[in-house]
Amino acid sequence: MQNYAEAVKDFAERHATCLTVVFVAGVGVLAFRRWMAGGVCRSKARLEGKTVLITGANTGIGKETALDMAQRGARVILACRDMTKARIAADEIRQKSGNGNVVVKKLDLASLQSVRDLAKDVEKNEERLDILINNAGIMMCPKWKTEDGFEMQFGVNHLGHFLLTNCLLDLLKKSAPSRIVIVSSLAHERGQIHFDDINIDKDYTPQKSYRQSKLANVLFGKELATRLNGSGVTVYSLHPGVIRTELGRHLFNSFPMWKIMLAKVFMRLVKNPREGAQTTIYCAVDESLANSSGLYYSDCAPKKPAPQALDDAAAKKLWDLSASMVGLS
Numbered sequence: 001m002q003n004y005a006e007a008v009k010d011f012a013e014r015h016a017t018c019l020t021v022v023f024v025a026g027v028g029v030l031a032f033r034r035w036m037a038g039g040v041c042r043s044k045a046r047l048e049g050k051t052v053l054i055t056g057a058n059t060g061i062g063k064e065t066a067l068d069m070a071q072r073g074a075r076v077i078l079a080c081r082d083m084t085k086a087r088i089a090a091d092e093i094r095q096k097s098g099n100g101n102v103v104v105k106k107l108d109l110a111s112l113q114s115v116r117d118l119a120k121d122v123e124k125n126e127e128r129l130d131i132l133i134n135n136a137g138i139m140m141c142p143k144w145k146t147e148d149g150f151e152m153q154f155g156v157n158h159l160g161h162f163l164l165t166n167c168l169l170d171l172l173k174k175s176a177p178s179r180i181v182i183v184s185s186l187a188h189e190r191g192q193i194h195f196d197d198i199n200i201d202k203d204y205t206p207q208k209s210y211r212q213s214k215l216a217n218v219l220f221g222k223e224l225a226t227r228l229n230g231s232g233v234t235v236y237s238l239h240p241g242v243i244r245t246e247l248g249r250h251l252f253n254s255f256p257m258w259k260i261m262l263a264k265v266f267m268r269l270v271k272n273p274r275e276g277a278q279t280t281i282y283c284a285v286d287e288s289l290a291n292s293s294g295l296y297y298s299d300c301a302p303k304k305p306a307p308q309a310l311d312d313a314a315a316k317k318l319w320d321l322s323a324s325m326v327g328l329s
């Protein structure tokens with residue numbers, strides 16, 4: 001025992017600098033993790049008798065948001081493109097929350113027909129809709145097109161949700177006070193709307209397209225809030241943080257091995273899906289936001305978005321363009 005303690009002491013003395021570095025780095029990593037984890041939604045709001053619809057709720061932060069809504073007692077509709085994955089997620093959510101009122105509905109945002117079919121189903125079969133959460137997203141995929149010929153990221157992240165939201169507005173108004181939550185991203189800050197080439201047919205890059213679609217999310221939220229002023233339907237857009245989800249699937253595919261390894265280490269340090277869902281949950285239920293609309297949030301607090309996301313004229317122009325693309329009058 002004596003020898004062991006002496007050996008440890010000896011080791012510590014000889015490697016003092018090294019141990020200090022390891023200790024400081026450890027504390028640094030823990031502090032970074034804590035900072036990364038971000039804000040928490042502290043609202044205890046209950047949602048019995050209310051209905052929440054979440055797009056892309058079979059995985060990632062959408063699934064965590066759906067679980068939270070179910071735990072608060074809501075009827076939760078998971079609107080997903082893959083019904084097998086959606087049913088597995090719904091089973092898990094029912095089991096974890098003890099709330100049996102969790103249902104799945106088919107929605108492929110890359111098809112305007114599918115969006116219209118889902119909206120019709122909801123309008124016909126649901127008595128109310130209190131919270132709509134536009135969460136689904138695709139990031140940095142190759143140059144793909146939706147069923148209707150739109151560039152994939154703009155088509156899914158913005159246009160599909162634009163049409164869905166507009167088709168559900170009557171039900172949302174009928175259920176007022178109600179909320180629309182739009183999951184955008186920090187990526188909007190480096191985005192611009194390419195009005196003269198909205199499908200980015202010239203010089204497509206996955207980044208350019210993702211940033212455009214996420215800027216479109218914030219501009220849509222702003223214009224929608226203006227149009228809904230006084231209706232009792234309020235609108236929120238947000239950045240959820242950097243989160244360990246499946247969102248990087250297309251991006252990481254293109255990486256060389258060493259970059260994949262680095263990305264894997266980095267992903268251990270970022271938010272987990274539960275932490276990543278907090279700002280969405282906050283916008284969906286927090287009582288303090290009842291009279292706010294059209295603003296942007298990050299880490300469960302309001303945040304000023306990039307200047308191009310505050311451009312009224314661009315928001316109106318994007319609305320008109322989107323309406324004509326999806327065939328809304």
Ligand SMILES: NC(=O)c1ccc[n+]([C@@H]2O[C@H](COP(=O)([O-])OP(=O)(O)OC[C@H]3O[C@@H](n4cnc5c(N)ncnc54)[C@H](OP(=O)(O)O)[C@@H]3O)[C@@H](O)[C@H]2O)c1
Nearest residue numbers: 056060061081108109110135136137185242243245246247
């Ligand atoms: N993770 C982050 O660090 C981060 C950062 C900023 C913003 N965000 C935003 O957070 C939101 C959620 O992303 P996540 O991180 O949770 O990603 P995720 O794990 O990849 O989940 C995305 C969800 O969207 C669904 N989806 C994709 N294309 C769809 C389509 N055409 N129709 C219907 N659903 C579709 C996916 O369904 P499948 O499973 O069938 O593919 C999945 O359920 C996205 O809007 C994203 O832009 C995430």
Ligand SMILES: *[C@@H]1O[C@H](CO)[C@@H](O)[C@H](O)[C@H]1NC(C)=O
Nearest residue numbers: 225226227229230292293294
């Ligand atoms: C709604 O209208 C009121 C009064 O006209 C105004 O003060 C407020 O900023 C408007 N809100 C939005 C989100 O446009």
Ligand SMILES: *[C@@H]1O[C@H](CO)[C@@H](O)[C@H](O)[C@H]1NC(C)=O
Nearest residue numbers: 177286287288289290291292
């Ligand atoms: C919202 O407005 C209503 C009506 O003016 C008021 O009664 C309520 O206290 C406000 N809530 C918040 C959180 O500001």
